[in-house]
Amino acid sequence: MSKYYLFQDTRTCIGCHACEIQCKSNKNLPRGAKPCQIIQVGPKMINGLPKMSFIFMPCYHCEDPWCVSTCPTGAMQKRSSDGIVFVDKELCVGCKTCISACPWGAPQWNPETGKVEKCDYCKDRLDAGLKPACVTLCTTGCLTFGLAEDMTQTRRVRHAEASASFENSSF
């Protein structure tokens, strides 16, 4: 697993798909390839209110990535320093084995180059001290990027605030 975690605050995500465009624009990708994608589920009535889920699907940068172990040319790699899974375009021959292997559909086909594209957490930006494109530009700021151990904090704080009930407390 990469040492990073990309946290999507689903409560403030509005499913606007800006992240998809920002990613493509930053990587200058043609039609078709979407290294990250928002999948809308719903609306569905929950307790009398219509609810939608916007599921953010980048690459999860697995600990033992199927795409890396199956890649016949060594193009798909895991960066030893931080565990980011990326594809070396020079070595990619476009065999699509990684596309078959990945359970989450993360590797994407670039119809112009005939090679695979995927989310690499914008490692060039990380190396320059910046955040991934999608996180930097997100319309609502619902995406947060950082070390996995820090990323649970938002949810914990939110849950604590929601469950602290001063009005009804007997203490």
Next chain:
Amino acid sequence: MDKEVFSLCFMCSVRCPIKVKVKDGHVDWIEGNPHVAGIDGSLCPRGSAGISMLYDDQRVQSPLIRVGERGSGNWRKASWEEAIDYVADRLKDIKDKTGAHSIALCERAQLATHVSKAFLKALGSPNYFSHDALCKGSVNTACRSLFGYTDAEVGIHYGETKHIVLYGRNIFESLAVKEVKTLMAALEKGARLTYIDPRVTVTASKAHRYWMIRPGTDLALNYALIHVILKERLYDAGFVSKWVHGVNELRDFVEHYTPEWAEKETGIPAGEIIALAREISKDRPSVIFHYGYRGASHQNEIYMRRSILMLNALMGSVEAKGGIFFKKGPGEAGGKAARKLVSQEFPKIDMPRFDKAGTKDFPLPDPNHGVAQVFPYAVLNEDPYPIKALIAYRMDPLMSIADTAQTKKALDKLDLIVTIDINYSDIAWYSDVILPESTYLERTDCIQQMNGLKPQMFLRKKAVEPRYDTLEGAIILKRIGEKLGIGHYFPYETMEDLVNWQLEGTGFTQTDFEKKGFVAYGSDQIFWDRENLPFKTPSKKIEFKSSLLENAGFESFPEYQPVKAPEDNDRFRLVVGRSAIHTHVSTQNVPYLNELESENKLWINTKKAGQLGIKNNALVEVASSCGKGRIKAFVTDFIHPEAVFMLHGFGHEAGRAKRSFNKGLSDALIQENVYDKIGGSPAYHDTFVSVKPL
């Protein structure tokens, strides 16, 4: 050769502040201006597609002169000199023969609007009209009737609100970054969101209360809310007695508009209406009844918008934190606004406007914007006089004025149609000459005066050289003006000259914008003293009983007219709206945006679709009294059975915009050109359509 430039986005008309990174003469990266609170680096989907638009070769690349029939798509390339001469010669001819008033200019208002207005004034024509009336003419009139200020002078204080009510204001899809972020922050702090719409949107999915109202009946809901608020004395009595004129008349008027009555009209249970009135009044004055972004749905639009604004006044949320406020200009902070070309002396114009706005025939719409949907009628009927030429400046009358067939017929009567745009819009395609404008990333533009709680100025600054043979709009109009002998009204050679001219006397120079992309007149939020509110109505109060309306011969409180339901089982009220991906009719061909959303679909209620044999994703025919077309159906439980819905802006006819050509269906083709004859907005949701499977 890397550089960073602060500028203003223009993928939609919100004009969010941006920072552009340029590498080797190419735009490499765009982000929201990190120095602007509420933007903090964010960029919406359309803004994020700016680079995709800039490097798209399907935009207009040089001046073009039509060689075939209008709309045939046969063009020849022209030099700027030839194209400008061509336009100027014909304009001069028309001016000499039928007078300057037979030349009209329509525009999506923008930073160089003072240039186009000056152009027409110098020419001697009163016939400037903008997109504004199409969007919110009646909101403007409603605001003036109550406060004496236009809607453009009113703002919403989202950040500190405790409860916001949105009437179809789909704020999380038809979005502006700063609004979304500040409202989202307020919701995170515990603010409540009530959303009312015949259709479930993303905004509905974030709401604490959602009502699938019967389409067209929001006014009935509001009268019932007012009924409860007055009856149960839930209003801000101090504020109302000090600042409201006509509350007793309102009380008498709403007496019979009970929640039980409204339940029958709207489909919203009476108990829930009462509950909202009680709940929201607990949070006053930090509550917002949102008066609308687009306010152009029904022929009684002005009364609907007035009722919303009255609810704010009853809550005391006018000029209140977390409510609505009046925008403060530089003068409030001891500064001076940038100059505009329209402040020059022009020859007096005696002819009335084509739309008669501001005359006794059509007294209330704002003549500063005109009433765009009247244009086809004025041309066809030659009423009040013949019109011979139209300059369309980044506004598309064919796709934005209802009843495209009628608009086309009117355009066919014109001797000259000129379009200034970056895109092959449908109006460009139907023009005689296209004068391509440089994109927002390729041009410096006029000063953006940002009035608000903290008055500021922003500057759009050229990031890269134009990719194609394009010019800035303000330069195009100046060049045409020079050929027409009015060049002296345009005292600049370059955009930099013009900006310098604008800044003279403000105490700021262009260099001051380099650090953060904007300059501020002060650092504190300015709220007026609620004991001394400077309302600009004759009574100096908020006029529920409106002298503006009554002096023009209209009632302040006309009886509610029941909203009719579709007569037959296959008939529906057509409702339209926006998504987060596209801006009106202008972005459908932008590569990345087109990839995400390339066509619109017709939302139709599952039960109704079942009865009519309409399957999800299958083609249907939609027909009204003025037009028909084909579109794929989207069958869903999440729309009211009386309504069908489609996104605005699809079904383009311009062949060179290949990605958007003939994709989806244009709502304007189906909508009847009917409008609010008092307030000035079109009634885009007053068309009934029949839907049948194909």
